[in-house]
Structure formats: C-alpha cells, structure tokens
Amino acid sequence: MRPVGMIGKWQDRFAQSQPLALEVGSGKGQFIIGMAQAHPEQNFIALEIQEVAIAYILRKQVELQLPNLQLILGDGAALTDYFAPGEISQLFLNFSDPWPKSRHEKRRLTYRHFLAEDQAILASDGRLQFKTDNQGFFEYSLVSMNNFGMTFDLVALDLHHDARVTDNIETEYEQKFASRGGRIYELVAHFPTKKDTPARA
Template sequence: MRLRNKPWAKDLIAANPQWILVNPVGMQGKWQSRFAQKQPLSIEVGSGKGRFITEMAQKYPDRNFIAIEVQESAIAMVLKKQVDLQLDNLQLLLGDGAELTEYFAPEEVSTVYLNFSDPWPKTRHEKRRLTYKDFLKQYETVLQPAGELEFKTDNQGLFEYSLISLNHYGMEFDRVSLNLHQSQWADDNVMTEYEQKFSAKGQPIFQLCAHFK
C-alpha cells in the first residue's frame, strides 16, 4: 500500500545520514562498518512503517538489522522512530528490494524477512511478488549457507503461491504455520502494524520459514 506523501521526509533523510543510505553504491561487504559491533545481519525487505524491524532490533541487541523500503514516505516513518530510539544495531536503506545483489555481497546476510508483502494477485504481475523465483535467486545469493528466509502474510493466495514457489526452487521448509497467533511460535512473534490490524479482525496469519539447500 502506497503511503501519502510526507513533505518532511526528504529533509529528515538528508539530516540523518548516520542512520540511512539512499540507493547505496559500493556497500557490498561493508555493511558491518555502519554498526557499533560486527554481528549477524538480518534484513527486512519492505519495512513499511517500521514497527517490526525496530522491535526486533530492541529484542535482539546481539544482531544487526537493516530496514529496506522503496517508498520514501514509509522509510521516513521508520527513520523517525530510529531518531528517537537511537538503536546502534539498526540501519535503514531507501531502495528497491529487487536490487539486493547491488546492495549486498554474496553471503553477507543471515536472515531475510518478508512481512505482509503486496500480493500482486493478477497473474500478469507474478514477477513482482517477493517470493517469485527471481527474488528467491537474489535471497539465495546474499544469504549465508545456513541463512533463513522468513515470510508472513494474511493473504492465503499469496501464501499458497509462496509455498509452491519455494518448493519448486528447491528450498527446505523449517516451519509452516496456517495460524501463527494460535501456534507454539506465537509468544516469540514480533508483529507488524498490518499484522496487529488483521489479527484483531480475527484473520489468521500465515508464516513460513525456509532455507536454501
């Protein structure tokens, strides 16, 4: 969902280069230099307003996180949170999730999070889905051999498509939940803004975790 334009976004981004990079060139293999400590690196592709990634950074201080968002208004809202929180294990990237191999070196990332991605339900838009094979190829490149892909959605159609797409790509599933909030993994789950909204309406949240062979 595209957010309404935030007139203050550009100025906020320009004023905080220590927390955010815009379409970075030449950062492959160098992201650890942006953090206080060298730690396992997790990225969220499509961070929205940033609830998930900021809470994850607070919950896991022994890991580094990068919020990736293509919408300037959305990443500015994440940045607004980060300016207040000053988390030394969180960085932001304004850029396209389809360009991950331009931003990260092979095997630089330990975990990729995809949360409530646009389902792109029309068949002609299949290539835009973040679990389409072309995206999976990029995740495979940037992830470490033991790295994991974690995906959550409220959209059953996208979830079913993703299960098939990952299976056809040859990935192995570590977890599949058809109702995450009623599962054994609920207590450790960190919600997004959309997730809280959808689950409050009684909609089941689907989750899968998988890795490349």
C-alpha cells in the first residue's frame, strides 16, 4: 500500500487496463468502494493517510473481491510523487478539511498549489469532482478554480436536490450530514487543454 516505483505503472496493478480514477482522502472508503462496484469498467485508487481507515478499506476490498480497486497509504499533498503526468482520468476531493482560518489558506486542497498538482496528473480530458458541506470552502474553491483557468461542468448548490445529478454515491460523512438536513455542495470542473493558455500556479 506504500507505492514504490509505481509512477506511470499503476495499470499493472489491475486485472485490466481501464480509465483510472483517484480519491484523495478516502476515509473508510464508502464512496470509492461504491464507485468501484458501480463502475467495473473503470479502475480506482483510494489514497488515505490514516492506517486504520486504509485497513478498513482493504478488508472491504477483499470481502467484496474488487479487482478494479487499489489502495495507497500516503499523504495527498504531493500527487506527483505517486503518479505520472496524465495518468489519472478522474480525481475526487470529497469533504476535505476546509481549513477555515485565513492563515491556513495554503493547506486547502483547492489552493492553487494543489490545483497545479492535480493538473499535472490528470489527463487532458480529465475531470476534478469536489464535494463539501462547508459553504465558505465551496465559495473559496469556486473562485480558486476559476482563477486557475478551470471550466465548470457542474456547479450544484444543493447536490441532493439537484435534478441534474442522478448517480451520486455518498461518503460516510455525507450520508450522516445529509440525513440531518445538511446541504451538500459539488463542483465538477476540468483544466485548460493544451491548446489553451497554460494556467499559472
């Protein structure tokens, strides 16, 4: 689960080569396991820093026999340490720490430094999906992604009541928060293509 020499070689870990999606901060894995079950035509990687959480995902992976799911025990702060340029087709940021204090802006996973990391590993037609229950973090991310030159494919101000979204798979936190009437926000966006002016990090 600690990747060594896997940059650009992740497809070798799967039963077959398929589009590769990554979730940064998978928790106990309800979302990524659900995605792997719902989309056998895709490969998935769960990246999680907590050993207890990644062990839980591993047990479920073995129990459910999911050949299209691999795990990484590691920090999502530097994705280029794990993946080659363009290796990932879809990236999920689900309920990341909002770091609400202004002095912690650079720790937010939608800060421009992290967006540059995301852009580096995503394929030219790759998509970034971001979900949060924190309105301030959502608004910050909307501005940050826009300033980075990203194009929005979906902006949902109330995900669970948005008729455009018919295939939402919930995280553990999302399920509990929404069941109490909480609002979930979602962005789906892509980076400028090579023909566009490159974004500045």
